[in-house]
Amino acid sequence: MTQSQADRPARVIVIGMAMAAAIQLFFLFRSNVIPLSLRVWNHRTLTAKERSAALAFGSDFAGFMRFTADVVPADGKLVLPRAAQDSTLGNIGLMQYFLIPRELINCPSSEPAEQEACVLQLSGADTYFLAAGSFPPASAAEKSKTLIPFNSKWGVYAPSPR
Amino acid sequence: MSPLVALPVDLLLLAGLSGFGFLLARAILPDRPWVDCLALSFPLGAGMLTWLVFIASLAGLSVSLPTVLGIWLVATLSVGAFLMLRKTSIRGASITSASREAPLTGLSIAGLAGSLILFGLSLFLTVGRAQAGWDAMAIWSVKGYGIALEGSILAGRHWGELGLSYPLNIPLLISFFALLDGDVLPGSKLVFPLFYGSLLFGCYLFWRGQGVTRLVSSLGLLILASVPIIYDHATLGYANLPEACYLVLGCLYATSGILNGSRESQLMGGLLLGLGVWTRLEGVLLVLTTVIALAVTVRLIGKATLWLAGWLLPMVVLSGIWLAFAREYASSSLFIGLVGRAGGKLLEGAFNLSAIREIAAYTAKQAVDPYVWGLMTPIVFALVWIGRKRLTPKTGPVALSLLVVGLSTGAAVLVFYYLASFGGPPLDWWLSTGLDRTALPSVLLLAVAAVLAAGAAQAGEMDA
Numbered sequence: 001m002t003q004s005q006a007d008r009p010a011r012v013i014v015i016g017m018a019m020a021a022a023i024q025l026f027f028l029f030r031s032n033v034i035p036l037s038l039r040v041w042n043h044r045t046l047t048a049k050e051r052s053a054a055l056a057f058g059s060d061f062a063g064f065m066r067f068t069a070d071v072v073p074a075d076g077k078l079v080l081p082r083a084a085q086d087s088t089l090g091n092i093g094l095m096q097y098f099l100i101p102r103e104l105i106n107c108p109s110s111e112p113a114e115q116e117a118c119v120l121q122l123s124g125a126d127t128y129f130l131a132a133g134s135f136p137p138a139s140a141a142e143k144s145k146t147l148i149p150f151n152s153k154w155g156v157y158a159p160s161p162r
Numbered sequence: 163m164s165p166l167v168a169l170p171v172d173l174l175l176l177a178g179l180s181g182f183g184f185l186l187a188r189a190i191l192p193d194r195p196w197v198d199c200l201a202l203s204f205p206l207g208a209g210m211l212t213w214l215v216f217i218a219s220l221a222g223l224s225v226s227l228p229t230v231l232g233i234w235l236v237a238t239l240s241v242g243a244f245l246m247l248r249k250t251s252i253r254g255a256s257i258t259s260a261s262r263e264a265p266l267t268g269l270s271i272a273g274l275a276g277s278l279i280l281f282g283l284s285l286f287l288t289v290g291r292a293q294a295g296w297d298a299m300a301i302w303s304v305k306g307y308g309i310a311l312e313g314s315i316l317a318g319r320h321w322g323e324l325g326l327s328y329p330l331n332i333p334l335l336i337s338f339f340a341l342l343d344g345d346v347l348p349g350s351k352l353v354f355p356l357f358y359g360s361l362l363f364g365c366y367l368f369w370r371g372q373g374v375t376r377l378v379s380s381l382g383l384l385i386l387a388s389v390p391i392i393y394d395h396a397t398l399g400y401a402n403l404p405e406a407c408y409l410v411l412g413c414l415y416a417t418s419g420i421l422n423g424s425r426e427s428q429l430m431g432g433l434l435l436g437l438g439v440w441t442r443l444e445g446v447l448l449v450l451t452t453v454i455a456l457a458v459t460v461r462l463i464g465k466a467t468l469w470l471a472g473w474l475l476p477m478v479v480l481s482g483i484w485l486a487f488a489r490e491y492a493s494s495s496l497f498i499g500l501v502g503r504a505g506g507k508l509l510e511g512a513f514n515l516s517a518i519r520e521i522a523a524y525t526a527k528q529a530v531d532p533y534v535w536g537l538m539t540p541i542v543f544a545l546v547w548i549g550r551k552r553l554t555p556k557t558g559p560v561a562l563s564l565l566v567v568g569l570s571t572g573a574a575v576l577v578f579y580y581l582a583s584f585g586g587p588p589l590d591w592w593l594s595t596g597l598d599r600t601a602l603p604s605v606l607l608l609a610v611a612a613v614l615a616a617g618a619a620q621a622g623e624m625d626a
Contacts, residue, residue, distance in 0.1 A: 013548060016544065020540075024532070051290065051292040
């Protein structure tokens with residue numbers, strides 16, 4: 001048996017593995033590489049955090065995060081809805097990624113009366129409310145804040161100018 | 163800093179981590195070829211540096227750029243000085259008998275080149291994708307940014323989800339990029355393709371070192387590289403692939419070290435397994451299962467030279483300090499909660515058999531889904547069948563041990579999900595959000611064992 005023969009494994013293994021690799025590559029490129037490359041290319045002009053936001057939650061969400069970061073100063077405090085009210089915008093851990101170093105908090109309850117009391121209590125000049133859905137109760141928020149809308153769904157209640 | 167300026171800075175950081183890891187690997191494995199150390203360089207350097215920074219932070223130092231640079235400098239110079247004193251010579255790349263080497267064939271080149279192209283693409287995709295995955299944003303990255311912002315590992319308590327329940331290897335690694343340039347690229351995402359590349363390159367070198375031909379090894383490499391879930395995790399930003407890298411490479415070094423009587427390999431195996439625990443919480447479960455399965459298997463095989471101190475000590479030290487810290491600061495242990503809840507229900511006679519059916523059905527569905535595991539299931543079954551004569555204690559102790567560890571850790575993962583069915587979130591949520599990625603190390607070990615058994619069988623039969 002020659003050296004090259006000794007190093008040549010059985011054809012059935014080699015052919016089987018080569019075919020398996022080719023089929024896997026097809027599935028990989030179809031499900032992952034091509035669609036992901038296109039999505040990445042479409043968002044190439046955005047910053048890293050904007051790309052994260054756009055690819056994970058859509059361009060509107062990315063724009064809203066940029067808008068919120070522009071409105072709320074780095075040393076400001078932003079009150080988010082409860083996670084039960086909005087599982088994305090109400091998730092402190094997730095929102096911290098987009099809005100670091102701002103301090104993010106929730107009201108302790110999503111019961112309307114308790115939430116209203118919480119909003120009234122958080123009326124400080126460095127405190128902002130992220131407006132989404134029924135949060136914050138407008139009647140309470142508008143006593144000390146002004147709504148700056150981003151779109152028809154979302155906005156930020158900022159301290160009213162004195 | 164603009165992303166274009168940040169790129170060379172990030173590459174310098176990655177080179178620094180890899181350089182430290184390369185020297186450390188050379189110090190531990192003086193008789194190994196330099197390519198083996200190259201495959202280990204990034205995961206080892208990154209994991210050990212984050213662990214040293216963690217210890218320094220426990221000792222009261224802040225997590226700042228001067229601290230990180232100082233620790234890196236002292237660690238690298240210390241290992242370098244050790245190597246100089248020992249006058250280690252660099253061995254060549256060949257790890258198989260030169261007389262058995264065949265020239266590269268077209269298919270071998272295709273396997274190697276295909277894998278290299280996938281790796282290159284993953285570098286672009288990971289940066290382009292940024293941290294667009296829930297855990298990547300809400301856990302790993304934001305904790306790294308918080309630690310960099312506050313200069314303390316305790317920042318992990320209030321930045322990101324789950325407090326300090328998870329180990330800090332990946333968050334600290336990300337914090338280095340945040341400290342250096344604000345992670346504007348984000349350069350921290352480059353660590354995931356590097357773990358992917360190190361893992362696959364390490365498997366390839368392992369096969370070659372065990373006598374698998376270049377052709378089968380390169381095709382095995384391409385098959386692993388192109389599994390959709392593995393590739394997705396090379397660009398996703400979750401800690402599962404880094405954990406799999408540590409556990410699989412650690413298991414390969416530990417197994418071959420125990421069976422070949424190499425103390426150095428056992429030490430390296432212990433270090434890598436310890437770093438696996440330092441990367442994800444379930445590493446504790448998987449490493450414990452690995453240790454038990456491997457110890458029992460090699461005892462049954464009977465040819466083992468187990469150096470318990472060298473193998474277990476690094477694991478105990480690396481994971482023990484983290485676990486002691488986590489016990490102090492983590493709000494609650496998910497795993498202990500699950501075990502306690504399930505234990506109570508089982509004692510009451512509630513066996514939740516429907517959960518077993520659900521787990522089995524989900525596992526079977528995922529195993530044959532080509533968009534998740536590619537063709538791993540038929541490939542592993544076919545190669546194990548072809549190489550079955552090399553899966554005995556006499557003919558293939560290494561492949562047999564890896565197969566046993568792969569099956570045992572896989573079973574441990576399924577048991578974990580069974581325990582999870584006794585309370586908390588619904589089982590289908592648990593399964594759909596975590597089973598595939600939790601099973602990465604087990605499936606990889608099964609694939610490594612299968613290629614080794616079939617490849618070694620062919621080489622052995624041809625030699626006869």
